Amino acid sequence: MTELAVAIVADDLTGAMDAAAPFARRGARTSVVIALERLAEVIAQGDLPEVLAVNTESRHLPADQAARRVAEAIERLLPLAPQILFKKVDSTLRGNVVAECLAARRSSGRGLLVCPAVPAQGRTLRGGQVYVHGEPLASSDYGRDARSAPPAEPLPTLFGHEGLAFPVIPAGTVPDESDAIVDAVSETDLKALAQRLLEEPWRWLVVGAAGLTEALSDSLFPTPAESVPLTPPMDSLLFAVGSRCDQARRQVDHLCDAVPGLPVIHAMDDDMARPDPARLRLIVPERQPSARFTAEQVAQGMARCIGELLLMSGHAPLLFLTGGDTAMAVLERVGVRQIVLAGEWAPGVAWGWLDGERDRPVMTKAGGFGDDALLARLGQASTTRG
Template sequence: MTPPAPIVGIAADDVTGATDSVVQFSRSGWASRLLLGNLLPRSVDPGSALALNSDARAMDAATARTATAGAVADLLTAGANRLYLKIDSTMRGSVPAQVAGALDAWRERHPGCFAVVCPAYPAMGRTVEDGLLRVHGGPVEDSPAGRDPVTPVPTSEFSLLLPGTTTISLTGSPEQDAQALREAAGSGGVVVVNAASDSDLRTLAAALVAAGPTAIPAGSAGLAAAMAAAWAGAGTALIPPEPAPTAQGQRIVVVVSSLHDVARTQTHHLRAHLDASDLRILQPEDSLLDLPNGLARWAAGELQSPESLPRVVVILSPEAVGGSVTFSGTAIARSLASVVQQTLARAPVGALVLVGGDGARAVLEATRAQALRITGAIQEGIPVGVVEGGTAAGKIAATKAGGFGPVSALLDTVTELTHTLTTTLTQSTEASS
């Protein structure tokens, strides 16, 4: 008999990474959710993918290890019998500690477990070749990730990114490759795998299925897509998809908390190509970020005529951040989330676009969301879903990591969501008439 589909737990280092990965499971037919708040589901059906955010990317090593272990322990409590560790595709942040934390918690249920690290995401230009991490063919340290203002990556060599590990290539024989992974992981319990194409990732996924639950895939959304298909193929049919949401209005609120160069460029492109009558920018001065009451008064003034707000409202972090005044990504995100709260309270909003992991987490936390049910993706790296619970319940939400996508990514997202909201509202009107 074919075994039941597993329950996959995804431990991610930030919110956008969590949604980037869990959407890959949604595409392959899994019931997929990003879990938020403090409540774990009481029962989960086989064929479900559950993502939890540890916020570990920018943490120090000890804190990141503990946070990741806690997320994995919660996923085990929720019923996960397979684990996927979502790490940054450019190895930003506390990746070694995240891997260690995942092993700490998973070995409580699966003694002898080991981690297989491969952040390759060929669709986004990220590859692992001869033990080197490359972005569009060049060393990662020469890419925007090397200049990241919060977690820069100084080298492309995995021998330095993950000291003590070996990097191997696979042959395409699942059982033999599974054994090669076990042997290469050795006493340290971690092995790195080369992958320069989607075919390489499918080869790795087949080996990980053969290795069973003791193998922990650690990668980006690229490997997540391959694992979603491979694990689905090894189990019974997945459950039917859940219904699409009903639009709550046509206004779109775009929240750009990311300080990444790519996110800034995409925002400028959006501003340049939308008609001025369709766009409003809400961008507080950097001095307000340290003054909650002042920020609230500023936002109230900007929103005093909510009926005049256009169909696209962009809430943007100050240009001066990172210059003369320095704030943490979390502090910036929380400030912007408070502006989002006031916007939602004063004006009808149909969709949220959350750019940057800190901002996405802060907005969903501020609105007391319990989960984000993932329904698909607008384009590669931009998953979309429906907020469950809290003051934003029922609203469509798209998330995007700050460093991903072409210059037109934000404009494309707003265009697609405008079409979705218009179509849904038209259908609802016709159905009720």
């Protein structure tokens, strides 16, 4: 059996993917179990990867239910004796961050070391407060998230409400305390923290996002394997953009400008999914953004539309899924158990193969990740390679 170097527990699918992807890019055998209900089955198969992530799909659940799911995931992973036990949280603190961290703390018996910074995406941590491109989290676009608005208070205050004193530690240092929040404003800070963590990894349940897993991958797997493919097959590409955040909308606009005549299907406007010879296609919820549908309705509508297209097309295009709810709904509809990761196409854009089948490629991205032109670059790359 392969020694498990890293076990990751994430509250949504795209988070599990982007946290695990840096390890795959460096040649580590890496898998993402798409749902907690599939974890026991994957473990029982044996031949575990070096990095195993599981999605508890708990971001939008009531806090007590989310805590129970995280505790179950930790309890299933601990017997595998991972070198690093990692609780992935949203870098903008959406979801049940405190409840899930405390559940993981109780189940693991380890202290929490919290650092959700992703400096490469403009998310930094100063004084225990999250900033997005230099702006306090509460006043950023993420502060207006329709389904899961982040808290307005800094992390020490949030944990303090639960009766826990979490000191804020300077960047790059590991505390003597049993629990702590570590500031980070640069990738250098995260690399220094990762190196210190690996001196005594068993002390901590590490809480963070893709910024810290990137730094840990650099320390654990310093020499990328030459055989790792760097780009996915893109002879046929289906964009499915279910996220309705402002950044995802800007990315769609740039994609449509960059690829004139791009076929667009509007999943919630009763468009009929139909075969289309175009190699590049886009599915979005509506012609005009509105509040007519809940996030769950959008995710299920997108999944239905994509499922119909896949059945009619006779082949599997590269699926590009953005938005954790949409990605999860699509994968459940097509009956996927896990994704074997190959790496990243760009920071925050993970890709791999559905159930390890090389003719079923998939790529995921959290809705708010990436610059405005990210989808346009991917679309143009597909067109050029075709």
